[in-house]
Amino acid sequence: MTTVEEPAGPAGPAAEERPIGFGRMKRKEDPRFVRGKGRYVDDVKLPGMLHGAVLRSPFAHARIVSIDTSAAEAHPKVKAVITGETLAGLGLAWMPTLSMDTQAVLATDKVRFQGQEVAFVVAEDHYAARDAIELIDVDYEPLDPVVDARRALDPAAPVIRDDLEGRTDNHIFDWEAGDRAATEEVFSRADVVVEQTMLYPRVHPAPLETCGAVASMDPVDGKLTLWTTTQAPHAHRTLYAMVAGLPEHKIRVISPDIGGGFGNKVGIYPGYVCAVVGSIVTGKPVKWVEDRSENLMSTSFARDYHMNGQIAATRDGRILGVRVKVLADHGAFNSTAQPTKYPAGFFHIFTGSYDIEAAHCEVTGVYTNKAPGGVAYACSFRVTEAVYLIERMVDCLAAELGADPADLRMRNLLQPEQFPYQNKTGWEYDSGDYPACLRKAMDLAGYEELRREQAEKRERGELMGIGLSFFTETVGAGPRKHMDILGLGMADGCELRVHPTGKAVVRLSVQTQGQGHETTFAQIVAEELGIPPEDIDVVHGDTDQTPFGLGTYGSRSTPVSGAAAALVARKVRDKARIIAGAMLEVSPDDLEWTKGRWSVKGDPAMTRTIQEIALAAHGALELPEGVEGHLEATTVYNPPNLTYPFGAYICVVDVDPGTGAVKVRRFIAVDDCGTRINPMIIEGQVHGGLADGVGMALMEFIGFDEDGNCLSGSFMDYLLPTALEVPAWELGHTVTPSPHHPIGAKGIGESATVGSPPAVVNAVLDAIGVRHADMPLTPGRVWQAMRHGQVEAPQ
Amino acid sequence: MQVPASFEYQRAQSVEEALELLGRFGEEARVLAGGHSLLPMMKLRLAGPEVLVDINDLTELDHIDETGGELRVGALTRHRTLLESPLVGRHFPIIHDAERVIADPPVRNRGTIGGSLCQADPSEDLSAVCAALHAVAVIRGADGERGVAMADFHRGPYETAVGAGEMLTEVRFPVRPGSGSAYEKLERKAGDWAVAAAGVALCLEDGRMTHVGVGLAAVGAGGLHAEAVQELLEGREPSPELFEEAGRVASASCSPVTDSRGPADYKRHLAGELTKRALRRAVARAAAPAAAVKEG
Amino acid sequence: MRITVNVNGEDHTREVEARHLLVRFLRDDLELTGTHWGCDTSNCGTCVVLMDGEPVKSCTVLAAMAEGHETRTVEGLADGDRLDPVQQGFIEEHGLQCGFCTPGMMLSGRALLDRNPDPSEDEVREAISGQLCRCTGYLNIVKAIRWAAAHESAGREEAGSQA
Incomplete structure (x- = not known):
């Protein structure tokens, strides 16, 4: 209902x-x-506390010839210098990742991305620790890096993970979902097939509080207390027990106030482990808090999905099928945080909110010489990528058919009586009234009036765009029998x-x-x-x-x-x-x-x-x-099923024809998260996610040069929207309780981050009349798209 | 967080004392004013001066005065002060245009005109503004002070005419009747450095443009003083065709590079587009100074 | 070097290194941890404090430079148990989520209202444009500051009518 x-x-x-x-x-x-x-982690101050700092690799790919720590050790305020060799002696040089891979805590053999952890200094104060890492002399032998994921599987590509037994290439996994034959069949009888290649670029959650930890090992009772920036304190504790061989009842993980997470604080980072080892080695509490560059260059990024989508339809606009091929860049270690059986997360939901006959996708994951991660930044386990793909494909189809994007969506949306709905990749959508939600967004926006205004402006040479997206999320993992992380049931x-x-x-x-x-x-x-x-x-x-x-x-x-x-x-x-x-x-x-x-x-x-x-x-x-x-x-x-929040978003932009600058004039978001517990908090969650979406669509981007140097290592280059780049959000809602949830609530945390980027991109492309251009749609990239009709994928 | 390496801190109480300290420490010393360019560079360990001479107490360098046909602005004048000065807005709306989009409000509370000019970042806005206004920099050393035209002040990226043991004390702007000026900047987001920017200043005398100054930011050192554009416009009557031509010359005369702010051909295009826009507004302001005051 | 810095109306004398940043002085030496830091390049503005009543980014000010000036932090906003209207506005309008940018945002709001008692939405957005928030999408921060403006002006009118 x-x-x-x-x-x-x-x-x-x-x-x-x-x-x-x-x-x-x-x-x-x-x-x-x-x-x-x-009280955030960096606010924790313990008697006798020491301070750690991490030395990081300047190279994306290099062999470590030698590390000379003598000058750092001679610094009068330095208490310990820890290298991979030190850790190897403790069996801690490598740690498991959340995707059953391994990751170097401190590099021993090679460095595999710029910013990788090489050594850890513990000193009496923060200034001395930062000074001392400058005194460590590392001799590197640079190696060719793999920067572009599309070249990772070339036979001649250097093998990044030669630490793994028998590894001769950079391939991580192949995964598929849906029905290939059925999809081929519907494509064979479609009047129209539209194909589009697109990149969901590498972005970063960039919470304002960076990651950090204060580790305090009590040398007498052997109890480790760890204040740390974690979204998952229990999972972390169990992993520390498994990694370090510490008894779990002797570990206490405290996650105090957290200054934003957005997925950045799910995994365990080498710095945390170093803080723990530092405390064990010195017998004193050790604080380590990364700086902004470390956060942007080494911790969990998101996306980096190279996608090729195809959508099949009848001439009169009935969508028949969708198929997708994805090349997933997972960086140097496969440390994405997702349920074990789902190497591409819940990308299955690329079938979107539409009543289609068949769908199929294939995802291949590869290593590159870039920071590890992939699932972070409010992505709902790759739902973000899936929603972006289908919502862009629908707009491409609308362009091909000359159809209004709202009409095309309305025509193909699932109907209320189809729920619970079994989608074509095996997922059961719980509940929804999609047409009512879209109609409500169109009414709030004054959609028809906006289209009239747009037509008038076009006459005058002004560029105004209206972009829609309709998303279905799948959140609230487990059930446990299907979903676990490193064997721990969700x-x-x-x-x-x-x-x-x-x-x-x-x-x-x-x-x-x-x-x-x-x-x-x-x-x-x-x-x-x-x-x-x-x-x-x-x-x-x-x-x-x-x-x-x-x-x-x-x-x-x-x-x-x-x-x-x-x-x-x-x-x-x-x-x-x-x-x-x-x-x-x-x-x-x-x-x-x-x-x-x-x-x-x-x-x-x-x-x-x-x-x-x-x-x-x-x-x-x-x-x-x-x-x-x-x-x-x-x-x-133990959840019986996932929940399926959904929403209809409409973005209105103005583009400066002379500069390509985009102004988001309005953003209308109608969300349905089922039962609403505290509408004020829900609205706040949506506001934040919409700002994320504007940021990703228009400016956020982690880039690399051909040597694998990260070009986005500070907030001077990793751009986040301010109050001046975002509009006063206009919200509405519908309520369709989840039938299988005790209170009918579906979750709201990531809906807006998932749903908004395609609305913004669709709006910009609608304004400039170009079929596709990859994010971020910076003024320069918009101008190139206007001028050339397309723009190269960003690097 | 990132922290600077160690240095010695000296807080000057007078210009003389500051000059004495700068003379004593020579190349090892840097002047510390607002600190918003220098301190981040030091935290990133891209700069490592051994001595910082803090001049924030030198209130005699924090002033805006109109005298002798000039507006004299002390080097320690904060961006915020410039932005809020009606006198500045009346004579030089280009400065208000630029100050509105320089960094952000807290940074503008600290940053100074002297610091901006001495940093000499090719993307820096006030350098282009001062170039367009044909300002004169007053540099003081142990042997007294000298005035340096902007074209001579800028020696290249991050280089100025200020020598070791010297400091910039004042910037002087000629006040002329019938003047109009404007600044157009394209940034990727609020607070960012320019992708490209153009400043234009001119006077209208008998319907002709005189004292034309054009300064471009972020499109290579050659654009900072866009002399070819100035020469094109000087003495001519404004017209849409001439503005188009000015834009073409601005595009042709600069030397931008491709970077994360955009490809070179785009910046070259922007140099022309923004020059045209600034030119139109400068002429409109010169033609209707009252409106300019209102707007500023 | 020995410095004396006035913070929230009280002088604090400490022996510090010349390179000690004001934000670290506040946090480490005075244990006023309400002032945060979030970047190294004076972009994020979580470290904003008031110096002589105006917002500055305390990660880009040396502690030594604060000598001779009055510094005000979030801990100095409330008058005892009585919250500043800006603080109350952030609660009323849900102007915060994780709370990390909040102290700096509130201080910029306070400084704005001190010179412009009735700012427009655009003026508030401009005033906080040097500060990032990753949670709220800014709208409720704008509303929070305007809530404070409305309640302060109501308070003034009340005081005026009583006088």
């Missing part, structure tokens, strides 16, 4: 700002942040304890990086139990205090942990019913629940509030046989 609602206006009356449950509510975490009292725990006075604490496995978990999860419990959100403490980000789970990425917090929180609250509610029955001396079956209380059916005066029940649960009340005291529960939620 879908309800189409008006866009949220200003906050309602005061009473509605403090909902007991779902609704618009100010964030519980804000008071500390606005006072500057957030299911998440939750614990809830109601204190005697009716206040509560809920403990989560997921970790906020700004999404507002302290508020949202309190609201979920409040909705289920009727305890006001301000009376519910949300504990997260500390493995000693929270249940196991795989963490926050792929928009999975609300779909997975949100479900866990609702279900654990329902367990508590069920127990409260038994206790209330004892209190009221009636059978629990005779009680009915209204938010916050159990009452006798037909006799509402006979009632006990959850607070009264909590006190009784801890008091002298005689409990029924088999019922333990106290009021608490635990659960582990």
